[in-house]
Amino acid sequence: MLDRIAGFFRLIGQTIGRWARLFSAWAFWPFLAAHGWYQRRSWMIRLPVIAFVALLVALYGYFFLQTQVWTNFNPAFVDQYRLSERKVAAGQEVPAAEGANTTAPKTCQRSAIVDVAADLTDFNVNQNAWISSMLLYKMGFFGIDWDHTPFLDNKASFQRGVNQAVRRTSAELVDTLGRVRGTSGINNDLQSARGNLQFDENSWYFGLNPFGPKTPTPSYYRSAIGSLRKFNTDLALCNVIFDGRADNLMQFIDRIANDLGGTSDMLAERSENHNRGWFDTRADDRFWFAYGQLYGYYAIMAAAQADFSQVLAERNLGAIWGGTMRQFQSALRIQPAIISNGREDGWIMPSHLATMGFYILRVRSNLVEVRSVLDR
Template identity: 70%
Template sequence: MLDRMTAFFQRMGQMAGRGVGLLIAWLVWPFMAAHGWYRGRHWMVKGPVLALLVLFAGLYGYFLWQTQVWKDFDPNYVDRYRWSERVVPAGQELPAIAPASANATIAAPQTTQASQAPAAKQCQSSAIVDVAADLTDMNVNQNAWISSMLLYRLGLFGMDWDSTPFLDNKASFQRGVNQAVRRTSVELVDTLARMRGTSGINNNLQIARSNLQFDEYSWYFGLSPFGPKTPTPSYYRSAINNLRTFNTELTACGAVFDSRADNLVQFIDRIANDLGGTSAILKERSENFNGGWFDTRADDRFWFAYGQLYGYYGILAAAGADFSQVIRERNLGPLWMETLAQLKSALRIQPAIISNGREDGWIMPTHLAVMGFYILRVRSNLVEVRAVLDR
C-alpha cells in the first residue's frame, strides 16, 4: 500500500515537472526563435531592431515606474490645510487689518497721501476650489496621468489593463479622484459661485468644468477621429489654472461664492447621489463575481471607489471651512466631524491584493463589500446632515 502511494506521488511530481517544463518552453520559445533570427541578420537589420527593443524597454520601464510610484499620496492630506484659522466663510470680506499704533504715527508724521489711502478690501478664498485644484495637480503634475499613456492604451497584448490584475490600480484611483473633482466643478458653476442662481456664470469656472469633463483616455494621436489630439493632462492642467484664477478673483472680491445653507444642501445631495452610484457598482460586482483573489476587475472597482472617497474627504473638509457659518448656526459641528471621520477610516483600507470573495466566505476576504459598507456609512451621514439643514 505504501509503495503504491509513493509511486502515485512520484508520478504526480513527474507530471507537474513536465507541465512546468512545457510552460517554460512555451514562454521562452518565441525569444529563442527571435534570437536565432536576429543572430543571422546583417548589422543594418540588427541596428534598427536593437534600437526598437531599447525604446520599448525604456517605455515599459517608465510605464512600470509611473504605475507603481504614487507621489504625493497621503490619506491624511487634509491635515496640511489650516482651515481652522479661517475666521469668515468663503466669499465674505475679511476683517480690515488693524491700523498702526499711535507711537508709530508720532515717529513718522510725514506720511504721503498714497500711504493714507484705505487698503483694498479682501475676501476669503474658497477652500473647495483650492482642494479641487490641488487634487488635479496631484493627478497630472505630481504624477503621470496613467489612463492616457500610450502603453496603457495599448494594453497587455491588446487586452485592456482594467481586465487584468496588473498595473491598473493607480489609473483607477486617479479616475476616482477625478470623478469627485468633476462633480464639484459642476456644482461650483451651477450654484456655489452664483448669487442665488441669478448672477452670471463665472467664466474661469465654466472653462475649468469643460476641461475637467474631457475624455480621460486621450493621447497625442487617436483613431476616432483619426489624427493628432490634445492629450488629457493638458486639459486638466488648464483647469488647474482656471480654478486658481477664480480664487485669485475671489480674494480680490471680484467673484462670488454664495455660502448659503440651501447651496450646501444641494452640494451634499449631489455628493450623496454620486456615492450611491459607486455603491451600486460595488454591490453588483460583489454579488455576481465572487472570484476571490482571481477576480481581475475587483481591483479597479475598489481603487476607483477609494479615489472617489479620497477626493471627497478633502472636498467635504473644505466645505466645512467654506460653509463654517452655516455649520455653526445649525449646530452641525459634531455630525460634520463624524462624516469626515468615516471618510478617514475608509482611507485606512489599503490591501496589497484586492479580493472579491463571498460575504459569508472564510478563506478569501471581500474587500469590495467592506468598501461598499464605508461608502454607505458616509452617504448615511450626508443624508443626516441634509435632514438637519432642512429643519
C-alpha cells in the same frame, strides 16, 4: 495499494511537467525564433533592433515606475491648509487687521473647495503622471486591457476616482456655488474648468476614434487647474461670487451622497457576483476607484466646512459634520497590499470590497443626515 497511490501521484506529476514544458515552449518560442533571426542579420539590421528594444525597455521601466510610485499620496493632505484658522466663509469680505490702512482695497475669502479641487487635479497630472492616457497603458498587457489584469492598474483606478470627485465638484461650482441662482450668469472660468475636467480620461497624442492627432488628457486637466485658480484669485479681489447659502450646501451634499451611492452599488455588484477571492482581477480596480473617490471627497468636504462655516454654525452642524469626517478617515485607513474579493462569510479570503462598501455607506448615511438637518 501503496504502489497504485504512488503511481497515481507520479502520473499527476508527469502530466503537470508535460504541460509546463509545453507552456514554456509556447511562451519562449517567439524569443528563440527572434534570436535566430537576429543572429543571421548584419549590423545594419541589428543596430535599429537594439535601439528599438532599448527604447521599449526604457518605456516600460518608466511606465512601471509611474504606476508604482504614488508621489505625495497623503489622505490627510487637507490638514496643510489650516482651514480651522479661517475667520469668515468663502466669498465674504475679510476684516482688515487692526491698524491697517483703511484706504486699502478690500479682500474676500478664497474658496477652499476651489483650492482643493485645483490641488487634487494638480496631484493627479503634475505631481504624478496621468496613467490612463499613457501609451503603454492604452496598449495593454499583450493586448489585454490593464484593468483586466491584477497588476499595474491600481494607480490609474485611484486617479479616476479622485477625478470623479473633482468633476462632480466642478459641476456644482458652475451651477450653484459660483453664481447667485437666477440672477447672475455662469462664471466663465468655472465653466471652462468644468468643460476641461469632463474631457475623456484616456486620450493620448494620437487616436483611432476619431483618427488623427489629439490633445492628451493631462493638457485639458492642467488648463482646468489654471481656470480654477484664476476664479479664486478673482474671488479674493471680490470680483466674483461664491454663494454659500444653506440650500446650495444641501444640494452639493445631496449630489455627493448620490455619487457615493452609485459607487457602493458598483462594489456590491462585484462583491456578490464575482467573489473569486485573490483571483478576481477586477476587484482592485473597483476598490481603488472607490478609495480615490473618498480621498477626493474627504478633502472637498473638509474644504466645504470652511467655505460654509457660517451655515454650519447657524444650523449647529458641528457634531454631525465632525462625525462625517471621522467616517471618511476610517475608510481611508483601509489600504490592503493585495485586494481580495472573497465571500462575505469567508475565513481564508477576505472581502475588501464589502468592507469598503460598508464604510462608504457609513459616510453616505452621515451625509444624508447632514442634508436632512439643512432641509429643515
